[in-house]
Amino acid sequence: MAKVLMKGNEALGAAAIAAGCKYFFGYPITPQNEVPEYMSKELPKVGGVFIQAESEVAAINMVYGAAGAGARVMTSSSSPGVALKQEGISYCAGAELPCVIVNIMRGGPGLGGIQPSQTDYFQATRGGGNGDYRLLVLAPANVQELVDLVMLGFDKADEYRNPVMILGDGMIGQMMEPVEFKDNNNQELPEKTWATVGTKGERKPNVVNSLYLDAEDLENHNTRLQEKYAKMKANETRVESYNIEDADVVITAYGTTSRIAKTAIAKLEKEGYKVGLIRPITLWPYPYDEFSKIKDDCKGVLTVEMNTGQMLEDVKLALNGRVPAYFYGRTGGMVPTPEEIVEKVKEIYGGDR
Known part of the structure; x- marks a missing residue:
């Protein structure tokens, strides 16, 4: 059609x-x-x-x-x-x-x-x-x-x-x-x-x-x-992943926020940063196992949401302390921008590439 x-x-x-x-x-x-x-x-x-x-x-x-x-x-x-x-x-x-x-x-x-x-x-x-x-x-x-x-x-x-x-x-x-x-x-x-x-x-x-x-x-x-x-x-667990095995920082986001995250990742990759993505498609059941593919020396997983950190709790459960968990969110109808996400990822990198 x-x-x-x-x-x-x-x-x-x-x-x-x-x-x-x-x-x-x-x-x-x-x-x-x-x-x-x-x-x-x-x-x-x-x-x-x-x-x-x-x-x-x-x-x-x-x-x-x-x-x-x-x-x-x-x-x-x-x-x-x-x-x-x-x-x-x-x-x-x-x-x-x-x-x-x-x-x-x-x-x-x-x-x-x-x-x-x-x-x-x-x-x-x-x-x-x-x-x-x-x-x-x-x-x-x-x-x-x-x-x-x-x-x-x-x-x-x-x-x-x-x-x-x-x-x-x-x-x-x-x-x-x-x-x-x-x-x-x-x-x-x-x-x-x-x-x-x-x-x-x-x-x-x-x-x-x-x-x-x-x-x-x-x-x-x-x-x-x-x-x-x-x-x-x-x-019934469904997830989309990108470059998570080799990433120094992994972003996780769902819904339309994940599209903003993808734009941020494209910007970061042009600057030489190695950033992956985990996009849960099923929020329940949650794709906990996908996070086990992240390397142990990953600098951190950044959860991006339009709230104050709700999916973050599932991300922390998935990581179980193995990799640091970070969060960036906007609320009240404010939408995260790719530039804001880029800045947060660079903070996690701490200037080390």
């Missing part, structure tokens, strides 16, 4: 429809408003349903209902809106309901601002709802990858019967880039024998539920969930 120029928010909506999404429930919040706007216009054309819910809480519970009936369903929001969805997300994970949840992040805490941010890393990877649950968290760096990961997210949600989160920021939602869509015209969605679609008098009713009043039953349920999450860790 030919490439088409699209805004990120609209491209992710088109990708969801191409992946077979037929239901969207959401509530307006900047900077993701083009997503529900696009879905409201395009979903009815393919026999789908768009509902602007009365709140984010209502929207995620509508997702629960549609997913429980076996439909491919998506919701999107931005930071404080996703915070309101957390109870429902925990319910979906507990009931093992496949769905895709998009967070186009803005600054916080609280209402914060509408500018791009990466301050929801903890919320996405640690779980803002209650209980021992996990989401597969995918972090695209450009609009084409946003399209690809949305489509992948629906497949993985069905494969693991688990919610998948697409974690972007205001920049990727608002930027325009050429994208290409896979041909999914002959796509066959997996059979969902567990879904609540009516019995037709041929079997006992299916029950979709996350309530286990017997303590032993709930423990067994949690044990089975952890076994599923272990499979996700083993099979």
Whole structure:
């Protein structure tokens, strides 16, 4: 198919429809408003349903209902809106309901601002709802990858019967880039024998539920969930790396910040510095093993984020003290520049090349 120029928010909506999404429930919040706007216009054309819910809480519970009936369903929001969805997300994970949840992040805490941010890393990877649950968290760096990961997210949600989160920021939602869509015209969605679609008098009713009043039953349920999450860790870790085995300094960044880091690396290499990159694509499961490829005498790993150091905690866990860990971040909607990253890398070098 030919490439088409699209805004990120609209491209992710088109990708969801191409992946077979037929239901969207959401509530307006900047900077993701083009997503529900696009879905409201395009979903009815393919026999789908768009509902602007009365709140984010209502929207995620509508997702629960549609997913429980076996439909491919998506919701999107931005930071404080996703915070309101957390109870429902925990319910979906507990009931093992496949769905895709998009967070186009803005600054916080609280209402914060509408500018791009990466301050929801903890919320996405640690779980803002209650209980021992996990989401597969995918972090695209450009609009084409946003399209690809949305489509992948629906497949993985069905494969693991688990919610998948697409974690972007205001920049990727608002930027325009050429994208290409896979041909999914002959796509066959997996059979969902567990879904609540009516019995037709041929079997006992299916029950979709996350309530286990017997303590032993709930423990067994949690044990089975952890076994599923272990499979996700083993099979779904995704990462992009560049020159990390030979680098004197390694930068790690995700999403659109990684693109700024790549520009900084190109500038540094022209000056003779040896700098590598680790870009996590899955923020959970996190690619801890990739950091073992960094040489022992590396001067340091620089984590660059649009927050005050959230992914930094995972980087420190990955390094386990073997290599020094450094951080550079901007907040409040301020975006790191390549020049700022270059300066920080040179500080780590300490004038020694």
